[in-house]
Amino acid sequence: MTHLDDLLAMDLQAGEDDWTPTPHGQWLAAVLVEHDFVSGKDVLELGAGVANHTILLHRRGARSITATEITPGLLETAGANFRRNVGDDVEIDLRVADWLSTDGTFDIVVTNPPFCQSGKQNRRYFLDSLILDGHKRLRPEGELLFVQSSMADVPRTLRRLDQNGYDARVVDSTSGPFRDYYFEDAAFMEEIEGVEGGYEERGGVKYETLSVIHAKLRPWAPHANAHLPGR
Ligand SMILES: C[S@@+](CC[C@H](N)C(=O)[O-])C[C@H]1O[C@@H](n2cnc3c(N)ncnc32)[C@H](O)[C@@H]1O
Structure with a gap:
């Protein structure tokens, strides 16, 4: 086994x-x-x-999780799997939270x-929410790291990240066949026809591209007379 395989080896129960x-x-x-995206960092x-x-x-050295x-x-499942694989001594803050509705940066x-x-209704809801409001959970020059399908429109994500103050890039991509459950959702199958480059067909098989995207907040401060509460 290589070192990378060691990192990926885990006993997960679900x-x-x-x-x-x-x-x-x-x-x-x-x-x-x-890649080294998290070592020494406080990660949400x-x-x-x-x-x-x-x-x-x-395993990749996050300072806190x-x-x-x-x-x-x-x-509870997440906590039990974490404990089984890393032991009882490692601290972790486990929270029930609706997406970004939690404390801290x-x-x-x-x-x-x-x-x-x-x-x-907007299937991109969690992606769009992350792009718009992720900064509330981030420190200055904080980062986002996430994966998305080509069917969720990667160029749109990169454009919106830029509009919202991030320097963003695709770190790496891979291609894979559609999951069976896509075909069971007729509305989904219809929606993806509207996404340019959302999927490709080879030998009668539909493939999506999976991309990991990294985005970093550019340094920024609101204009002096911006409409901010308390002014
Ligand atoms: C695509 S799965 C990813 C799970 C895991 N991180 C993985 O990659 O295998 C999305 C996860 O988000 C959780 N989830 C759904 N809605 C959520 C919300 N509003 N706030 C927090 N987590 C949510 C789901 O329960 C699910 O575990």
Whole structure:
């Protein structure tokens, strides 16, 4: 086994309601082990799932980890998997929180945001929310690291990140066949037809591209007479 395989080796257990890692999460994991994005940093992870990334954040040397899930039950799975793989002595702040609705500021926010199954009319809701409001959880020059599908429109994400004060880039991409559940959602299959370059077809098989995106807040201060509360 290589050192990278060692980093990725983990004993994960999941209940019926837990999110089983998909190629999206696996690609973010691969990028986390290949690159040094988190060492020495205070990390906020949104939607920890079965802690597949939470464990890597620790192994890659995060200074502190705050990991969230939307329900206590899902968070319990994340906590149990984290403890089983890293031991009882490592501190972690586990929080039930609705996306960015939590306290504090961090050096970097890491996430695999819900998209196809976001449960929102705007499937990009969690991505767009991250781009618009992620800065509230970030320190100056803070960073975002997340994975998204080509079907969620990567050029749109990069454009919006730039508009919202980030220097952003695609770190690395990979291609993979559609998940079975895409075909079960007729509205999704229709929506993706409107996304330019959203997918490609080879030999009768539909493929999406998965991209990990890194964005860093540019230094900025509001104009002196901006409409801010308390002025
Ligand atoms: C695409 S899954 C990613 C899970 C895991 N990080 C992975 O990559 O395998 C998205 C996760 O976000 C969680 N989630 C959904 N809505 C959320 C919300 N409003 N706030 C926080 N987490 C949420 C889900 O329960 C799920 O675990």
